[in-house]
Structures are given as C-alpha cells and as structure tokens.
Amino acid sequence: MRQFLTNCEKIEYLAATAYRRLAANRGYDSHIRETFQALNKDEMAHARLVNLIQHLPGQDLEIVGQMAQEDGNVSLIFAQALLEVIDKENLTEVDALLMAIDLEKCFIKFHVNNAIDFHNPRIARLFKKLGHADQKHLDRLLSCLHWWGKIKRKDPSKMG
Numbered sequence: 581m582r583q584f585l586t587n588c589e590k591i592e593y594l595a596a597t598a599y600r601r602l603a604a605n606r607g608y609d610s611h612i613r614e615t616f617q618a619l620n621k622d623e624m625a626h627a628r629l630v631n632l633i634q635h636l637p638g639q640d641l642e643i644v645g646q647m648a649q650e651d652g653n654v655s656l657i658f659a660q661a662l663l664e665v666i667d668k669e670n671l672t673e674v675d676a677l678l679m680a681i682d683l684e685k686c687f688i689k690f691h692v693n694n695a696i697d698f699h700n701p702r703i704a705r706l707f708k709k710l711g712h713a714d715q716k717h718l719d720r721l722l723s724c725l726h727w728w729g730k731i732k733r734k735d736p737s738k739m740g
C-alpha cells in the first residue's frame with residue numbers, strides 16, 4: 581500500500597512538472613499556457629494530498645479490493661517520457677495538448693483499474709476525487725484543443 585501511494589505521489593508530481601514546463605513555453609498562445617498552468621496547480625495540490633495521506637497511521641490505509649500496481653508503473657513511465665520529450669523537443673501547441681490528453685487518459689485508466697476502497701470513508705472520498713480531477717483535466721484539454729483548432733482555421737498563420 582505504501583508503495584502504491586509513493587507511486588501515486590510521483591505520478592502527480594511528474595504531471596505537475598510536465599505542465600509547469602509546458603506553461604513556461606513563451607512560444608505558446610497565452611490561453612494554452614494558462615490552461616497548462618491551471619493543470620500544474622491542480623497536480624501540485626494532488627501531490628501534496630497524496631503525501632499527507634501517506635503520513636496517516638496504517639489502519640487508515642487499509643483497503644478493500646484489489647490494486648493493479650503495474651498500471652501505476654505505466655502512468656509513471658508515461659509521465660517520465662512526456663517530461664523527456666518536453667525537454668528535448670519544442671513541441672507544437674497541438675502536440676503538447678495531444679500528449680497531455682494521452683497522459684490524462686492513462687491516469688484515468690489507472691484510477692479505474694485501481695478502484696480500491698479504503699476502509700476509512702474520508703480517504704476513500706479523497707481518492708475518488710483524484711480520479712474525477714483527471715476526467716476534468718481531460719475535458720479541459722479537449723476543449724482547449726478544439727478552441728485552438730478554431731483559432732487556427734481563422735488564422736492559418738498561427739503555428740503549431
């Protein structure tokens with residue numbers, strides 16, 4: 581269980597870092613940068629939350645159900661790979677949005693496959709909230725991509 585939570589914290593932190601770096605790209609449209617910035621803030625809050633949960637006494641972390649830990653590793657590897665790509669390549673806005681969309685989809689799958697229930701109802705609620713947050717991120721990224729597509733059709737000179 582501790583290992584699972586450590587992985588969760590790492591995933592949230594890596595996602596936060598990826599979004600921070602994308603938000604820092606001065607070449608991106610300001611609306612897209614603001615979107616990445618908002619997602620960075622959310623992921624930082626998630627990382628802190630998972631960190632706090634890890635400090636709870638053992639009995640609070642008892643769970644009902646099964647964990648699919650390997651999916652945590654998939655999310656970890658995905659988030660790490662995204663960070664490397666951001667560092668090495670100057671992704672276009674569209675590519676950055678598409679990669680972020682894939683990342684959130686991966687996180688959603690991770691939460692679905694780890695639909696574990698904590699004995700402690702408060703912790704169970706917190707964990708469900710983290711899963712819902714990923715869905716909200718995905719919706720936000722998709723609408724940002726849609727918006728960007730419309731802008732580009734109006735003004736094809738915009739790059740990315």
Ligand SMILES: [Fe+2]
Binds near residue numbers: 592595626710714
């Ligand atoms: Fe998150």
